[in-house]
Amino acid sequence: MKEVKRKARAKINLALDVIGKRENGYHDVRMVMQTIELHDKVRLKKIKSDKILMKTNLPYLPRDNRNLVYQVVEYMKTTYGIKSGVYIDLYKVIPVGAGLAGGSTDAAQSVLGMNELFELGLNIETMEEIGAKFGADIPYCIRGGTMIAEGIGEILTPIKPIMKLHLLIVKPKQSVSTAYVYGNLDVMTISNHPNIDAMVRGIEEDHMGQIVQNLGNVLEEVTFRGYPEVKMIKEAIFNNAALGALMSGSGSAVFGIFEDQGMAHQAAKKLKRLEEVKQVFVTTTYNVQ
């Protein structure tokens, strides 16, 4: 095999709770995670030289060891004594700094892709351990689907794949750094913890009302304080016939859940016109059935 091509799908957090802070600054979380159709494309190819060469369609993204994909490929080359060079072609669609795990999903598909390209025969647990070295969301992105994530995000429990949801994703002009949001969170003052168990029950019973009612993200408060336009966008999604809306991860993207694709497109048209909005995407949840 000379090359592998993989879709790197984004995630949303249907519920995100923080229950503690560790001495190293990382937080203990309880989250319900969901893969969505919106995706980047990662192509990995063997090349004659022993180097790692990287190309991407986003001119402002680093193409060296500041890029998570490059880091993963370099680590796996060294760890598994791979002599061949690797050419990386990363085609980005997922917005950067959006809370949609853009970099994490690219890195996850790079772990899976390197395993396939060089026939390393690694099991999923080993690949998750490699992923965890580079980011808390990466083990989840390696598995994908509908999952409860605990610990710092790396302890995963699969639940019933969620019913298909029609989604609108809105990315404000402003991007948000995950480190900033966790850094400004005071765990002791969180007043409104989402009910993770009720969200899981809603998903397992295919109960749209219960899913929508239990959307919740304790990081919203921090991001809304620093970036009021994110809150404004969430309200605008609600005002355009969404069944529910929530900021994903640490933001800045906000997703809305709609009755059908047509209504999501109608809302997209309106939201696109707002000064604060950079991009809108109509998409759906993704599950391997």
Ligand SMILES: C[C@](O)(CO)[C@H](O)COP(=O)(O)OP(=O)(O)OC[C@H]1O[C@@H](n2ccc(N)nc2=O)[C@H](O)[C@@H]1O
């Ligand atoms: C907000 C979420 O996207 C929700 O899924 C994740 O919790 C963040 O996962 P991630 O971006 O993969 O996080 P990392 O790249 O490992 O860490 C970025 C920053 O977020 C903070 N961080 C991350 C995960 C976590 N459980 N607690 C944290 O406090 C770390 O201190 C770090 O400064």
Ligand SMILES: Nc1ncnc2c1ncn2[C@@H]1O[C@H](COP(=O)(O)OP(=O)(O)OP(=O)(O)O)[C@@H](O)[C@H]1O
């Ligand atoms: N492959 C990559 N794709 C996007 N950003 C990357 C990548 N590798 C490194 N980065 C850097 O990571 C930062 C943002 O990453 P990312 O897009 O994963 O944030 P995010 O959408 O907030 O994701 P998360 O939900 O994991 O926090 C940027 O500063 C960017 O330069």
